[in-house]
Amino acid sequence: MALFGLFTGPKGNLRAALTLIESGKRAAAFKKLSKAAQAGLPEAQYQIARSYMEGAGAPGSVLEAKRWLERSAEAGFVPAQSMLAAFYVQGVPIEAPDAAPGMLAGTVSANLFGRANVQAPPDFDQAAHWAARASEGGSHEAQALLAYLKLNGPEHLRDVAGSDALYAKSAAGNCPQGQLGHGVALLKTAKTPEDYAEAAVHLKAATEAGLGTAQYLLGLLYDRGEGVEADVVRAAELFHEAAQKKVRNAMTRYGIALLNGRGTEADPVMAESWLRRAALQGDAEAAATVGQIYARGGGALPPNMTEAAVWLRRAAEAGHTGAARAMGAMYMNGEGVRRDIVEAASWFRRAAEGGLVQARYDMAAMVLQRIASPEDSAATALWFKGEADKGDLVAAYNYGVCLAEGLGVEKNLGEAIRYLRQSAEKVANAQYWYGRLLREAQGDLKNEGEARIWLAKAAEAGIVDAQVSLADMLVNGLGGPRDHEAALNWFRRAANQGHVGAMFALGALYGGGHELMWDRRIAQSWFIAAAERGHAQSMMLAGRYLARGLGGQRDKAQAKIWFERALSAGITDAQVELDELAKAAPQPEPEPA
Numbered sequence: 001m002a003l004f005g006l007f008t009g010p011k012g013n014l015r016a017a018l019t020l021i022e023s024g025k026r027a028a029a030f031k032k033l034s035k036a037a038q039a040g041l042p043e044a045q046y047q048i049a050r051s052y053m054e055g056a057g058a059p060g061s062v063l064e065a066k067r068w069l070e071r072s073a074e075a076g077f078v079p080a081q082s083m084l085a086a087f088y089v090q091g092v093p094i095e096a097p098d099a100a101p102g103m104l105a106g107t108v109s110a111n112l113f114g115r116a117n118v119q120a121p122p123d124f125d126q127a128a129h130w131a132a133r134a135s136e137g138g139s140h141e142a143q144a145l146l147a148y149l150k151l152n153g154p155e156h157l158r159d160v161a162g163s164d165a166l167y168a169k170s171a172a173g174n175c176p177q178g179q180l181g182h183g184v185a186l187l188k189t190a191k192t193p194e195d196y197a198e199a200a201v202h203l204k205a206a207t208e209a210g211l212g213t214a215q216y217l218l219g220l221l222y223d224r225g226e227g228v229e230a231d232v233v234r235a236a237e238l239f240h241e242a243a244q245k246k247v248r249n250a251m252t253r254y255g256i257a258l259l260n261g262r263g264t265e266a267d268p269v270m271a272e273s274w275l276r277r278a279a280l281q282g283d284a285e286a287a288a289t290v291g292q293i294y295a296r297g298g299g300a301l302p303p304n305m306t307e308a309a310v311w312l313r314r315a316a317e318a319g320h321t322g323a324a325r326a327m328g329a330m331y332m333n334g335e336g337v338r339r340d341i342v343e344a345a346s347w348f349r350r351a352a353e354g355g356l357v358q359a360r361y362d363m364a365a366m367v368l369q370r371i372a373s374p375e376d377s378a379a380t381a382l383w384f385k386g387e388a389d390k391g392d393l394v395a396a397y398n399y400g401v402c403l404a405e406g407l408g409v410e411k412n413l414g415e416a417i418r419y420l421r422q423s424a425e426k427v428a429n430a431q432y433w434y435g436r437l438l439r440e441a442q443g444d445l446k447n448e449g450e451a452r453i454w455l456a457k458a459a460e461a462g463i464v465d466a467q468v469s470l471a472d473m474l475v476n477g478l479g480g481p482r483d484h485e486a487a488l489n490w491f492r493r494a495a496n497q498g499h500v501g502a503m504f505a506l507g508a509l510y511g512g513g514h515e516l517m518w519d520r521r522i523a524q525s526w527f528i529a530a531a532e533r534g535h536a537q538s539m540m541l542a543g544r545y546l547a548r549g550l551g552g553q554r555d556k557a558q559a560k561i562w563f564e565r566a567l568s569a570g571i572t573d574a575q576v577e578l579d580e581l582a583k584a585a586p587q588p589e590p591e592p593a
Contacts, residue, residue, distance in 0.1 A: 030057025196227030524551030
């Protein structure tokens with residue numbers, strides 16, 4: 001009788017069903033499971049729930065699965081408690097037999113009895129309740145789930161220390177999710193090579209179980225050589241494996257590896273494909289990189305600034321400050337988008353507010369060019385002052401210029417000189433501005449001797465405007481003795497860098513009347529060089545030299561052209577020269593009658 005009981009009754013049905021399940025015949029086991037479950041055996045109830053979940057032996061029904069899981073879990077069956085917790089994390093469908101017509105597709109589905117099921121939001125409290133019960137029962141999977149809820153769940157469930165402890169316990173039970181969670185927890189506090197090596201051990205275990213996030217994180221360790229020997233080839237392989245599991249960050253890393261040929265053969269087209277997938281899933285870094293690919297082109301991908309703008313905008317709107325700055329530059333220059341100074345400022349502002357210091361200086365450039373709005377000018381000046389008062393010498397220079405020019409702040413020459421003096425010790429542009437203000441100031445602020453000293457420093461540093469200003473002081477004996485030879489050298493250095501005013505000055509110095517050996521041939525060449533670059537007074541003098549042959553070459557036709565250009569540029573005396581040319585022109589002989 002006892003032997004017969006092994007194969008009959010609820011327990012016998014359960015044993016027989018489990019045997020069938022082990023041999024892969026869950027559908028055949030359903031009837032026996034149903035009898036055992038109806039008799040109240042928790043394990044049978046759990047297995048019935050699995051059958052409904054898998055649609056094996058019974059039509060698939062999440063609601064029926066949930067009902068049986070609840071019975072089993074209430075009876076204390078740990079696997080059912082663990083699975084029920086996972087249900088609640090995902091959001092358990094609820095029955096809605098009177099669901100109104102026209103509800104959004106995807107929120108309602110038909111169940112076994114023609115009723116409607118509405119996908120409910122996650123219930124983290126219920127999930128934590130059942131995960132805690134299963135965890136106490138020894139479920140390592142539930143320990144990992146509860147640890148996740150304590151780390152990422154609602155604020156009232158948060159307990160970082162408790163989460164770390166649960167992940168460690170789950171990892172000790174060789175649960176892949178626990179290994180992953182414990183590895184991540186160790187990485188957060190890792191400082192020594194030993195710390196990283198311990199984290200790598202757990203991530204390797206989770207990687208062997210096929211967890212994509214673990215593959216991605218282990219790839220990072222191999223890429224950086226942290227906790228493991230650096231191996232960029234293995235890193236690329238892991239990124240690829242994780243990318244295939246749709247781990248977004250891995251898609252980005254694998255795309256970048258393909259783009260740069262790091263650990264794998266370079267393939268710009270495939271790189272763009274992976275990066276595009278990650279970008280479409282919301283990865284800002286991927287979107288920014290796709291934008292950069294199209295901006296610069298290369299390989300099989302030609303430059304396409306319009307396409308670049310699309311992806312950079314996507315990245316910028318997702319919070320990528322570098323992309324926001326790039327968008328500002330595109331609007332500033334009209335590349336891929338229409339030129340729009342207001343829009344450029346908006347993107348530079350967004351990048352600056354995101355902490356990108358370079359964008360602050362982009363805004364500063366707009367302010368100094370007087371193309372920024374009054375609000376942006378004021379905000380930029382205020383930022384410069386704050387940074388300057390903290391000891392930032394470049395900011396002190398910029399704030400000094402703002403004070404000197406009244407950009408975003410009330411003009412104050414005395415304060416401008418103070419801030420520029422603060423930065424002049426190390427900032428060449430500040431040396432120029434400091435010397436310039438000392439030269440141009442009035443009253444007690446004026447100091448031409450000191451101005452000449454600082455302009456000389458800026459000139460030596462290569463500041464072209466400083467070279468011209470210093471040369472002018474040397475010619476006129478301002479702030480010290482006259483030195484036309486030194487002035488000539490400074491004007492020449494500036495002219496060789498394209499400074500038109502310096503070219504005109506060289507023409508004047510070589511033209512005579514100064515403490516130099518005059519050479520009107522050289523003077524003419526400098527006047528023509530400046531005239532060709534639009535310098536109106538040089539046009540006038542180039543015409544005069546050519547009309548009169550002062551440089552050894554007479555060319556009245558070319559002289560007439562230069563006089564006409566000078567007149568168009570506002571030099572009214574050029575009309576007198578044109579009249580003189582007309583008088584001197586030979587009159588045509590009358591035709592014979």
